[in-house]
Structures are given as structure tokens and as C-alpha cells.
Amino acid sequence: MLCADQPATTTMDFASSVATYGADLSGLVCGFRFAPGQPGQPVTCDDVLDALRRTHESGEPQAARDDTFYWLHFNLAHAAAQPWMRAHLDLPDAFFEMLVEGSHSTRIEHVDNGLFAVVNDVMFDFELTPSQIATLWSYTHERILVTARLKPLRSIDRLRGYVRNGETFRSPAELLIHLMRDQADLMVEIVRRTSVDVDRAEDQFLASRRSASRHELAAMRRILVRLQRMLAPEPGSIFRLLARPPRWLQTPDMQDLREATEEFSLVLGDMAGLVERIKLLQEEIAARLEEQNNRTLFTLTLVTVLALPINIVAGFFGMNVGGIPLAENRHGFWLMVVLVATFTALLGWWVFRRRGDT
Numbered sequence: 001m002l003c004a005d006q007p008a009t010t011t012m013d014f015a016s017s018v019a020t021y022g023a024d025l026s027g028l029v030c031g032f033r034f035a036p037g038q039p040g041q042p043v044t045c046d047d048v049l050d051a052l053r054r055t056h057e058s059g060e061p062q063a064a065r066d067d068t069f070y071w072l073h074f075n076l077a078h079a080a081a082q083p084w085m086r087a088h089l090d091l092p093d094a095f096f097e098m099l100v101e102g103s104h105s106t107r108i109e110h111v112d113n114g115l116f117a118v119v120n121d122v123m124f125d126f127e128l129t130p131s132q133i134a135t136l137w138s139y140t141h142e143r144i145l146v147t148a149r150l151k152p153l154r155s156i157d158r159l160r161g162y163v164r165n166g167e168t169f170r171s172p173a174e175l176l177i178h179l180m181r182d183q184a185d186l187m188v189e190i191v192r193r194t195s196v197d198v199d200r201a202e203d204q205f206l207a208s209r210r211s212a213s214r215h216e217l218a219a220m221r222r223i224l225v226r227l228q229r230m231l232a233p234e235p236g237s238i239f240r241l242l243a244r245p246p247r248w249l250q251t252p253d254m255q256d257l258r259e260a261t262e263e264f265s266l267v268l269g270d271m272a273g274l275v276e277r278i279k280l281l282q283e284e285i286a287a288r289l290e291e292q293n294n295r296t297l298f299t300l301t302l303v304t305v306l307a308l309p310i311n312i313v314a315g316f317f318g319m320n321v322g323g324i325p326l327a328e329n330r331h332g333f334w335l336m337v338v339l340v341a342t343f344t345a346l347l348g349w350w351v352f353r354r355r356g357d358t
Contacts, residue, residue: 026045031043031044031070034068068143071145071147072145076137076148081148085148092139098137099137106237110240110244110245114141121155133230136156143172144172170250184264187264194220201281221275238260239261242261306351309340309343310344313339
């Protein structure tokens with residue numbers, strides 16, 4: 001297998017090292033050859049070219065000679081990847097058009113007797129940030145599976161691990177279905193981790209502790225909505241595929257596709273429920289903050305209203321003009337205190353009564 005785990009030679013400069021990281025000189029990240037009942041064997045681009053040359057020289061299609069098939073995984077960030085695929089692999093133009101368009105909507109389509117698939121996944125060290133979402137484009141036929149990506153995906157890494165550990169596959173379609181199930185498992189993991197974070201935020205809210213998770217809840221809701229939007233077309237596209245499958249698609253593969261569709265439907269349902277739960281929690285937090293703000297405003301209003309009588313009296317007596325009442329009365333101060341206190345008590349009673357009526 002030709003992968004990016006090979007160390008760079010000392011003669012390579014930094015630019016060439018970056019250009020070839022994750023792939024060989026043709027853009028191939030890894031390749032495997034599968035025989036019936038046997039685990040995948042690593043292959044290089046030269047091995048694939050030799051197999052194509054032998055098939056061409058024999059004049060017989062490979063399907064007539066054996067049941068072997070290939071999985072080739074390319075790094076689209078490598079400049080030589082697409083030219084090599086165009087030159088040496090018999091891939092339809094629609095596949096390259098899909099790569100140029102850069103469509104990110106998850107789906108599986110039956111085009112030109114092959115399966116075009118767009119699979120969305122998360123990169124390594126997923127931290128619930130939108131920038132971590134990556135896309136995989138694939139083309140599946142009777143004897144070949146070609147996958148291509150711009151950024152590393154965890155589902156591809158898992159599938160490579162299964163192949164290295166000796167797991168057998170009967171067809172390229174089973175490889176693709178296995179990849180989809182790995183994607184569904186990752187989505188389930190995301191939902192579970194997000195559920196734990198939402199539970200923690202909800203417990204803090206119910207315990208009346210100050211929660212600093214409003215922004216975290218908003219970020220989790222955005223990423224879940226984005227994942228839901230990118231994954232939602234997939235079940236419908238699979239149902240359309242099952243209604244009119246290609247002739248070479250085996251019956252076990254169709255059954256696996258149905259099961260994978262059910263798994264994705266469950267994951268999407270869980271995501272929708274979690275998004276609704278986060279939305280309700282955000283609304284509850286906003287309602288509590290609004291209630292606290294209303295209480296604060298009422299307290300400030302009450303203080304202002306209760307201070308109104310004494311402010312009015314102080315204003316009148318502070319004019320320093322002739323004829324001020326009780327100026328010569330020795331009990332004038334205490335009379336004004338009683339008067340102000342009486343009006344303040346009456347005003348406070350009226351304010352609290354109005355609050356009780358509302």
C-alpha cells in the first residue's frame with residue numbers, strides 16, 4: 001500500500017514535502033486489491049497500471065477472468081490526482097464534473113451504470129466546529145471503488161484499519177456501504193457527546209447556578225443543524241437507488257443499503273430531537289434572563305417612585321424664597337418628615353397593589 005506514512009527523504013525541500021504529504025506522486029493515498037474470500041492486498045499505482053495493461057493485452061474484461069476488484073483512495077489536494085485518474089482510469093466525465101462543482105450534499109446516485117456517492121464526515125480531533133466537516137467523493141462500479149477527498153476523514157481511516165486487519169469484502173459496493181455505516185457511527189458519537197454537554201447545561205440551569213453555556217449551546221445547535229442539512233438528502237437518494245439499482249449490484253448489497261438507510265434515518269431523528277431540545281433550553285435560559293431583568297427594572301422603578309415625594313418636598317423647600325411654610329414652627333421639621341413618610345407609604349402601597357393586579 002502506498003500511503004502518506006512514509007518519511008520524506010533529506011533531499012526533498014519543504015515545498016515538495018507538503019505537496020506529496022498524504023499521497024504518492026500520482027496523488028494516491030492508498031490502494032488495495034481484493035480477491036474472493038481474501039483480505040485486501042496493498043497495491044501501488046504501478047500495480048494498477050500493470051493490471052490494466054494485462055487486461056488490455058488479453059482482450060478480455062477482467063470480470064471474465066476473475067472476481068478481483070480494487071479500492072483506490074486519492075488526495076484531491078495533490079495536483080497530479082485528477083490528471084492521473086483521467087489518464088489511466090476509465091471513469092465517467094460526470095464524476096470529474098462532480099469534483100469540479102464541489103457538491104457537499106450527501107447522496108448516492110445511479111449514473112452511467114455506476115454509483116456516485118458524496119459522503120460527509122468529520123476530520124480528526126473533531127471539536128464541534130463547522131470548519132472540521134470534510135467531504136468524500138466516490139465512484140463505485142462492478143470492479144472498482146474510487147474515493148477522493150481534500151481533507152482527511154475519520155471514516156476512511158477506520159475503513160483502512162479494517163482492511164489492514166484482514167477483514168474481507170465481497171464487492172466494491174460493500175466497501176462503500178461499510179464506509180457509510182462508519183459515517184453513521186460517527187454521527188451517533190457526535191449526538192451522544194452533544195447530549196452529554198446538553199445534560200450538563202440543563203443540570204446547571206435547573207440548579208439555578210450561573211451557566212456560561214449559552215454560546216456553547218448556540219454553537220452545538222449550529223453544527224447539528226448543519227450536519228442535519230448535509231445528511232438529510234441521503235435516505236431519499238438511497239430509496240431512489242434501491243428502486244432502480246444497477247444490474248451488477250448484488251442482492252446482499254441491496255439489503256445492506258436498506259439497513260444503512262434505516263440507521264441514517266434513526267441518526268437524523270436523534271439529531272432533530274437534540275436540536276429541538278437545545279432550542280427549548282435556550283428559550284428557557286432567555287426567559288429566565290428576561291425575568292431577572294424585569295425584576296431589576298422593577299426594583300429600580302420602585303426606588304425611584306418611593307424617592308419621589310421627598311425629592312418634590314426638597315425641591316420646594318430648597319427654592320430659598322419668602323413665605324416658606326413652617327419656617328418659624330419649632331416642630332416644622334418633624335411635621336414634614338411625617339408628611340413625606342405618609343405620602344411615601346401611600347405611594348408604595350399603590351405601586352405594590354398595581355403589581356399584584358397585573
